[in-house]
Amino acid sequence: xxxxxxxxxxxxxxxxxxxxxxxxxxxxxxxxxxxxxxxxxxxxxxxxxxxxxxxxxxxxxxxxxxxxxxxxxxxxxxxxxxxxxxxxxxxxxxxxxxxxxxxxxxxxxxxxxxxxxxxxxxxxxxxxxxxxxxxxxxxxxxxxxxxxxxxxxxxxxxxxxxxxxxxxxxxxxxxxxxxxxxxxxxxxxxxxxxxxxxxxxxxxxxxxxxxxxxxxxxxxxxxxxxxxxxxxxxxxxxxxxxxxxxxxxxxxxxxxxxxxxxxxxxxxxxxxxxxxxxxxxxxxxxxxxxxxxxxxxxxxxxxxxxxxxxxxxxxxxxxxxxxxxxxxxxxxxxxxxxxxxxxxxxxxxxxxxxxxxxxxxxxxxxxxxxxxxxxxxxxxxxxxxxxx
Numbered sequence: 001x002x003x004x005x006x007x008x009x010x011x012x013x014x015x016x017x018x019x020x021x022x023x024x025x026x027x028x029x030x031x032x033x034x035x036x037x038x039x040x041x042x043x044x045x046x047x048x049x050x051x052x053x054x055x056x057x058x059x060x061x062x063x064x065x066x067x068x069x070x071x072x073x074x075x076x077x078x079x080x081x082x083x084x085x086x087x088x089x090x091x092x093x094x095x096x097x098x099x100x101x102x103x104x105x106x107x108x109x110x111x112x113x114x115x116x117x118x119x120x121x122x123x124x125x126x127x128x129x130x131x132x133x134x135x136x137x138x139x140x141x142x143x144x145x146x147x148x149x150x151x152x153x154x155x156x157x158x159x160x161x162x163x164x165x166x167x168x169x170x171x172x173x174x175x176x177x178x179x180x181x182x183x184x185x186x187x188x189x190x191x192x193x194x195x196x197x198x199x200x201x202x203x204x205x206x207x208x209x210x211x212x213x214x215x216x217x218x219x220x221x222x223x224x225x226x227x228x229x230x231x232x233x234x235x236x237x238x239x240x241x242x243x244x245x246x247x248x249x250x251x252x253x254x255x256x257x258x259x260x261x262x263x264x265x266x267x268x269x270x271x272x273x274x275x276x277x278x279x280x281x282x283x284x285x286x287x288x289x290x291x292x293x294x295x296x297x298x299x300x301x302x303x304x305x306x307x308x309x310x311x312x313x314x315x316x317x318x319x320x321x322x323x324x325x326x327x328x329x330x331x332x333x334x335x336x337x338x339x340x341x342x343x344x345x346x347x348x349x350x351x352x353x354x355x356x357x358x359x360x361x362x363x364x365x366x367x368x369x370x371x372x373x374x375x376x377x378x379x380x381x382x383x384x385x386x387x388x
Contacts, residue, residue, distance in 0.1 A: 168285040
C-alpha cells in the first residue's frame with residue numbers, strides 16, 4: 001500500500017516501514033562512528049521499541065556489543081493497518097543486530113502483566129542466564145494492576161490551579177493560547193499508578209526472585225524535570241507526581257539490590273520529541289525554541305546522541321557515576337545550563353506568529369515528529385507502494 005501520515009490531534013495513527021528501517025539504521029550508524037565502550041554483556045530493556053528505550057538498546061548493542069532482550073506492547077500489520085511504530089523498529093533492530101553477530105530478541109506483550117514478566121524471565125534464562133542491566137523505559141497511558149485487575153488511566157494536567165500559556169500547533173505552525181483545567185484529586189493517584197515506579201519495582205522483584213539478576217546489576221529508569229516554563233503542567237503536575245514516585249522507587253530498589261552489590265539509578269534526560277511529549281500542550285513550543293538555542297550553542301542532542309553519552313561517559317566510563325544531590329544522573333545538564341534557559345526564556349516572552357520561525361526551530365520539531373513514525377525522510381519516495 002501507499003503509506004502517508006495519518007495525524008489526528010498531534011497523534012500519528014500509522015507508520016512507514018521503510019522510513020522506520022532507515023531511522024533505526026541511521027541511529028546504528030551514529031553509534032558505530034563513536035568510540036566503543038565496555039558495557040554490560042546482557043541487557044533487558046522494558047519498553048525498548050521507541051524513543052529512549054530503543055536508543056538505549058542501539059547504543060548498548062552497537063557501542064558495547066551487549067546482547068539485548070526488549071519487552072514492548074507492539075502489533076504487526078493487518079490487512080487494513082500498518083504495524084505499530086515500535087514493531088517495525090524492533091524487527092529492524094533485531095535483523096541488524098543478528099547480522100552483526102549480536103544476540104537480540106523481542107517479546108511483544110503487556111509489560112505490566114505477570115504473564116509477560118514470566119515469559120521474559122524464561123527468555124533470559126534461555127539466552128543469558130542473568131542480566132547485568134535492566135532499563136525501564138515504559139511510556140503508557142493505561143495500566144492494569146496485575147494484583148487487582150483494576151485498570152488505571154493517567155492524565156497530564158496541572159494540580160491546584162488552571163494553567164494558561166502559549167503553545168503551538170506544530171503541524172500548522174499556528175501559535176495558540178491554551179488553558180488546561182487542574183486535575184481532580186481522584187486523577188492524581190491513577191497517574192502515579194501508571195507512570196510511577198510501582199511496575200518497575202514489580203519487575204525487579206520478579207527478576208531477583210527468579211535469580212536472573214547478575215551480581216553488580218544496575219537498573220535504570222528515565223525521568224524529566226524541565227524548566228520553569230513547563231513546571232506547572234509537568235513537574236508540578238500529575239506527571240510530576242508520577243516522576244517523584246519513580247525517583248523515590250530508585251532509592252528503594254538500591255537498598256533491595258545491595259544484596260547483589262547492585263544499584264538503581266534515575267537518568268534525568270533532556271527534552272526531545274517523543275510520541276508522548278507531542279500531546280502535552282506548551283511542550284512543542286518549548287522544544288522548538290530549545291532546539292534552536294541548543295543548535296546555536298552546539299549542544300543539541302536527539303535520543304541516540306544522549307543515550308550514547310549516558311552509557312559511554314557516565315554509567316560505563318570506568319569512573320564513579322556522577323550524580324546530583326538526589327542521586328540522579330543529569331543528562332539534562334546541557335538543556336538546563338543557565339545560559340541556555342535564559343535565552344529560551346527571553347525568546348519565549350518575545351515569540352509571536354510573525355517571528356516564530358526566526359526564534360524557534362519548528363522545522364526540526366516537525367522533522368523529528370515525522371521521523372519517529374518513519375515519515376519525512378528525503379531518501380524515501382512516499383508515493384511508492386510498500387509492503388507493510
